[in-house]
Amino acid sequence: MSRLIRHRSLTKSIKARTTAKYKRKLKKKIIPGYGKKGAGVIKDPKRSMHNAIYSRTTIDSRDLGKSKNKSKSNDSDEKMGCGCATALIFFGAIVGGFIGVTFF
Template identity: 55%
Template sequence: MKIGMRKPNIKKSISARTTGKAKRVVKKTVIPGYGKKGTGWIKDPKKAAYNKVYKKTTFSIFDWFK
């Protein structure tokens, strides 16, 4: 488990910003649980627990500017 600052990834950052709103809307209409809060705990509780701890123990350089 990582503790401390996360290394920024430019490719992933650009990919996240360019994934269109239309794609999310289509997924939301096709998949009933898509985008709902808390569905990660139902789908994969082990990964959800890991992600929660990871988010609390690491920070991004961009968090300093918020």
């Protein structure tokens, strides 16, 4: 693809946010498959495949400043680790004591 960054339309995004809830409910009752996942593949497979590839190979301009790590944990939790290194040292000292090897 020639472009790596998607530039979204501000007017289309505002229109999508302000579409009324009742309007969507009415369309769901009238049009079969409206709002269902995978309906685009049945309706227009070529367009659906293009959109899937385009969304995976490009970056959204609004997400450039956001981090990809979505976990909300404290910094202290990240620094502690899982304790694997401590367990290995502890068990190594015990096994070394049984064998008779002195570390110090």
